[in-house]
Amino acid sequence: MAKRDYYEVLGVDKNATADEIKSAYRKKAIQYHPDKNPDDKDAEEKFKEAAEAYDVLSNPEKRQRYDRFGHAGVGSSAAGGGFSGGGMSMDDIFEQFGDLFGGHFGGFGSFSGFGSRSRGGRTVQRGSDLRVKVKLNLKEIAHGVEKKIKVNKYVACTTCHGSGAADDKSIVTCQTCHGNGYITQVTNTLFGQMQAQSVCPSCGGQGKTITNKCHVCNGEGVVRDDEVISINIPAGVMEGMQLSMRGKGNAARRGGVNGDLLVLIEEEPDRELIRDENDLVYNLLLTVPQAILGDTVEVPTVEGRAKVRIEAGTQPGKVLRLRGKGLPSVNGYGSGDLLVNVSVYIPEVLTSDEKAKIRQLQSSPNFQPNQSIKDKIFNKFRNLVG
Numbered sequence: 349m350a351k352r353d354y355y356e357v358l359g360v361d362k363n364a365t366a367d368e369i370k371s372a373y374r375k376k377a378i379q380y381h382p383d384k385n386p387d388d389k390d391a392e393e394k395f396k397e398a399a400e401a402y403d404v405l406s407n408p409e410k411r412q413r414y415d416r417f418g419h420a421g422v423g424s425s426a427a428g429g430g431f432s433g434g435g436m437s438m439d440d441i442f443e444q445f446g447d448l449f450g451g452h453f454g455g456f457g458s459f460s461g462f463g464s465r466s467r468g469g470r471t472v473q474r475g476s477d478l479r480v481k482v483k484l485n486l487k488e489i490a491h492g493v494e495k496k497i498k499v500n501k502y503v504a505c506t507t508c509h510g511s512g513a514a515d516d517k518s519i520v521t522c523q524t525c526h527g528n529g530y531i532t533q534v535t536n537t538l539f540g541q542m543q544a545q546s547v548c549p550s551c552g553g554q555g556k557t558i559t560n561k562c563h564v565c566n567g568e569g570v571v572r573d574d575e576v577i578s579i580n581i582p583a584g585v586m587e588g589m590q591l592s593m594r595g596k597g598n599a600a601r602r603g604g605v606n607g608d609l610l611v612l613i614e615e616e617p618d619r620e621l622i623r624d625e626n627d628l629v630y631n632l633l634l635t636v637p638q639a640i641l642g643d644t645v646e647v648p649t650v651e652g653r654a655k656v657r658i659e660a661g662t663q664p665g666k667v668l669r670l671r672g673k674g675l676p677s678v679n680g681y682g683s684g685d686l687l688v689n690v691s692v693y694i695p696e697v698l699t700s701d702e703k704a705k706i707r708q709l710q711s712s713p714n715f716q717p718n719q720s721i722k723d724k725i726f727n728k729f730r731n732l733v734g
Contacts, residue, residue, distance in 0.1 A: 351419050354401035362415070366406065373402035473554070473604030475502060475570075478597045482579065483614045486621060486628075490650045490675050492583035499577055499609070502570040502598040508562035510603045512569035518560035524550035554602065569602040579611055584626065584678035589613040620648045626684030627674045631691060634658065639692045647688055649673050656688060666690045 355362055358372040376398035378384070385391035404410045482495055504510035513519045521527040525548035535542050547553040561567030577596055585591075590612050597607025615623065622629040630647050638645070642660035646653045649670070656668060667687055674684025698706070709715050 352397070354405055354414065357397055357401040358405065360405075364405075369402065369405050373398055373406070473600040473602060475598035475600040475604065475607035477607040477610055479610045479612060481612045481614050482581065483616050484581065484585070485616045486618050486623070486650050486675070488581070489585060489615065490583060493581050495579045495581060496576055497579065498574050500572065500574050503573045503575060504599045504603075505562060505565035505569055505571050507564040508569065510569045510599065511558075512562055512565060512567040512602045513558045514560040514562050518558050519556050520559055522548060522551035522555055522557050524548050525555060527555040529553045529555040570599045577609065579609075581611075581613070582678055584676040585613045586625075586678070587613060587615045589678075621650075621686075623675070624687075626677055628684065628686045629689060630686065631689050632656075632668075633691050633693050634662070635693055636695075639664070639690075647686070649686055650675070654686075658690075662690055664690060664692045 355364070358364075358369060358376060360368055360372045364372070377395065380391040380395040380398065382388075382392060382395065385395075404414050478499060478501055480497060480499065482497070484493065505512070508514065511519060522529075525531050529548055529551065530545045530553065531548050533544050533546065535544065548555075551557050558567050562569070565571050577593070579591070579593065581591065590610055593609040593611065595606040596609035599606050620630060622631075628650070632645065632647060634643070634645070638658060639662050640660065642662070643658045645656055645658055647656050647670075648654075650673070654670065654673070656670070667689055670686040670688065672683050673686035676683045695702075
């Protein structure tokens with residue numbers, strides 16, 4: 349597939365300034381960032397495409413060659429390394445351009461490994477994120493709750509305090525990159541000598557190496573252990589919502605940035621109440637005498653039981669609304685209602701005496717639906733199916 353024009357990829361014109369190109373790339377990177385588009389291959393490709401375009405257009409020399417020769421001027425042989433030759437990885441992008449995200453996004457990595465991020469030329473390790481599920485009942489959802497959970501994860505080694513070294517003297521400046529975290533390579537190309545920077549292979553971009561490793565963590569700076577974490581869950585959360593706790597994920601290797609703890613909300617089904625967004629629904633089953641004569645009944649709410657007056661002649665399908673008896677909005681904008689859906693139980697088995705009494709009542713005009721009632725039922729049904 350032919351590459352798209354780099355200016356078109358970032359949505360800028362050919363006279364765009366360096367600041368305009370930087371701003372346009374940052375917007376694209378945030379829009380298609382993997383954290384915002386999990387498991388979306390199309391977004392991942394657009395994220396890489398934007399990084400490739402920015403790699404060229406943010407470099408005056410590469411941009412000049414691109415403007416003159418197009419993609420051929422910044423191909424893998426001409427670019428002298430970097431991303432413009434294609435095939436860049438997510439780690440490359442975060443290493444090279446991670447600072448442009450302003451710390452809003454963490455490094456990219458699997459949930460079982462460690463990511464990294466660039467800071468001042470050196471690679472800063474980032475611990476991986478963790479996901480946990482928390483089950484809540486309706487009362488906990490209505491009021492919010494603090495949950496304490498035990499998580500087995502990577503934590504900083506207490507022996508070396510996360511440094512990975514047996515002692516402070518064992519941490520020395522990397523002799524390969526002289527503490528820079530990267531090395532510069534000069535390549536002779538058709539267009540002259542080109543420079544490219546890459547992560548130092550000796551220290552992994554950290555600028556320091558360890559001569560004597562910690563015997564507990566073997567130089568990693570992290571060990572597996574259990575940690576009890578308190579999670580404050582706000583009122584009004586819903587099934588499938590995800591809360592993020594910054595820095596509560598896996599600890600990073602050798603004193604880097606901790607990952608996040610992602611809390612997935614699950615709702616325990618209630619025995620009587622059904623949730624519909626912030627409203628609650630209760631199916632009230634009346635007897636025939638209750639529906640005909642009226643009654644006072646109790647219905648369940650999140651807080652307990654509430655008394656409801658049933659008017660005489662209440663029809664099946666009638667909905668009674670109890671204002672504010674539902675669940676609060678997670679954003680704090682009021683509460684939902686409790687909707688009591690009325691059903692009437694029709695006995696399946698009657699005695700001979702009961703049947704005789706029903707037949708006697710059947711001949712009464714009051715037990716015969718008039719046309720207005722028939723029209724009302726018909727219109728209600730039509731609206732339901734329409």
